[in-house]
Amino acid sequence: MTPPGSIVTRFAPSPSGELHLGHAYAAIVAHDTARARPGGRFILRIDDIDPGRSRPEHVDAILADLAWLGLAWDGDPVFQSDRLDSYAAALDTLRSGGFAYPCFCTRADIAAEIAASDVAPHGPAASRYPGTCRAIPAAEAMARCAAEPHCWRLDTARAADSVGPLDWHEDGVGTIAADPLAAGDIVLARKDAPASYHLANVVDDAALGVTCVVRGSDLADATHVQRLLQALLGLPTPDYRHHALVVGSDGKRLAKRDHAAGLATLRQGGIDGARLATDLRAHRFPTGYSLANA
Numbered sequence: 075m076t077p078p079g080s081i082v083t084r085f086a087p088s089p090s091g092e093l094h095l096g097h098a099y100a101a102i103v104a105h106d107t108a109r110a111r112p113g114g115r116f117i118l119r120i121d122d123i124d125p126g127r128s129r130p131e132h133v134d135a136i137l138a139d140l141a142w143l144g145l146a147w148d149g150d151p152v153f154q155s156d157r158l159d160s161y162a163a164a165l166d167t168l169r170s171g172g173f174a175y176p177c178f179c180t181r182a183d184i185a186a187e188i189a190a191s192d193v194a195p196h197g198p199a200a201s202r203y204p205g206t207c208r209a210i211p212a213a214e215a216m217a218r219c220a221a222e223p224h225c226w227r228l229d230t231a232r233a234a235d236s237v238g239p240l241d242w243h244e245d246g247v248g249t250i251a252a253d254p255l256a257a258g259d260i261v262l263a264r265k266d267a268p269a270s271y272h273l274a275n276v277v278d279d280a281a282l283g284v285t286c287v288v289r290g291s292d293l294a295d296a297t298h299v300q301r302l303l304q305a306l307l308g309l310p311t312p313d314y315r316h317h318a319l320v321v322g323s324d325g326k327r328l329a330k331r332d333h334a335a336g337l338a339t340l341r342q343g344g345i346d347g348a349r350l351a352t353d354l355r356a357h358r359f360p361t362g363y364s365l366a367n368a
C-alpha cells in the first residue's frame with residue numbers, strides 16, 4: 075500500500091496519433107489521484123520507443139491537450155526514447171538470468187504455427203506465441219543472432235517458476251493474483267525497437283518512483299506479466315487502479331482514428347477544455363460517449 079502523502083502517478087500516452095476523450099479521462103483520473111494527496115506527484119511520460127509510429131507533432135499535441143484540459147504535470151516530461159540504455163540493462167539482467175531467448179520467427183511463421191496447431195482460432199492461445207524458438211539450443215541461437223534478425227522473448231513459464239506466486243494491490247478491489255502464463259512468451263525487445271512496451275513500462279514506473287499506476291482497464295491484463303518482470307528485475311510493485319473506459323454509442327472503446335472524439339479536434343473547434351475536464355470528472359460525457367459499465 076502507498077504510504078499517505080507520497081503518491082506518484084503518471085499519464086503515459088504513446089505519440090502515435092490524436093489523443094481522444096478516453097485519454098483525457100485517463101489523464102484526469104491519474105492527475106486527480108495524485109493531487110488528492112498532499113505532496114502527490116503527477117508525471118507525464120511519453121511512450122515513444124516505437125520509432126515507426128511516434129511523431130513529434132503528436133508530442134506537441136499531447137502537451138497542448140493537457141494544458142487545455144488544465145492538467146499540470148510535475149517536472150519535465152519523460153521521453154522513453156531517452157531511456158534506451160536502462161531498457162538494455164534490464165534486458166541484459168533477464169538474459170543473464172536465463173529468462174530471455176532470441177526469437178527468429180516472422181509474423182507469418184507464428185501465424186502458420188498457430189494455424190497448424192489445434193488451438194481454438196479465437197481463444198486466448200490463438201494470439202499467444204507458440205514458443206517455437208524456445209527449443210533452439212543456446213549455442214545455435216547465439217550463432218543465428220549474429221546473422222538473422224530477431225527479437226527477444228521472455229521464457230515466461232521458467233521465469234514464473236523461479237519467482238513463485240505473485241500478486242498486486244488493485245485500488246478498490248483488493249489483492250489480485252498474477253497469472254503471467256496467460257500472456258505467453260511476451261516480446262522484451264523487438265527487431266525494430268530496442269524495448270517492448272512491457273519492459274520499458276516496468277523499468278520506467280520503478281525509475282520514476284510511480285506508486286500507483288492509473289490507466290484504463292484495457293491494460294489490466296498487461297499487469298500480470300508486468301508484475302512478473304518487476305519480480306525478475308527486483309523492482310518495487312506499485313498499486314494499480316484500472317479505470318473504466320470511455321466508449322462510443324456502439325459500446326466500443328475509442329480508437330485514435332475516432333476524430334470526433336479527438337482532443338486536438340475539440341480543442342481547435344473552440345471547446346472549453348477546463349469545462350470539458352469538469353464534465354468528465356462528473357462523468358458527464360459529450361453526446362454519444364459514456365463510461366463502460368457505468
Ligand code: GLU
Pocket residue numbers: 086087088121275288289293
Ligand atoms: N503507452 C501506453 C498506451 O498509450 C500506456 C502505458 C500504460 O499506461 O501502462 O496505451
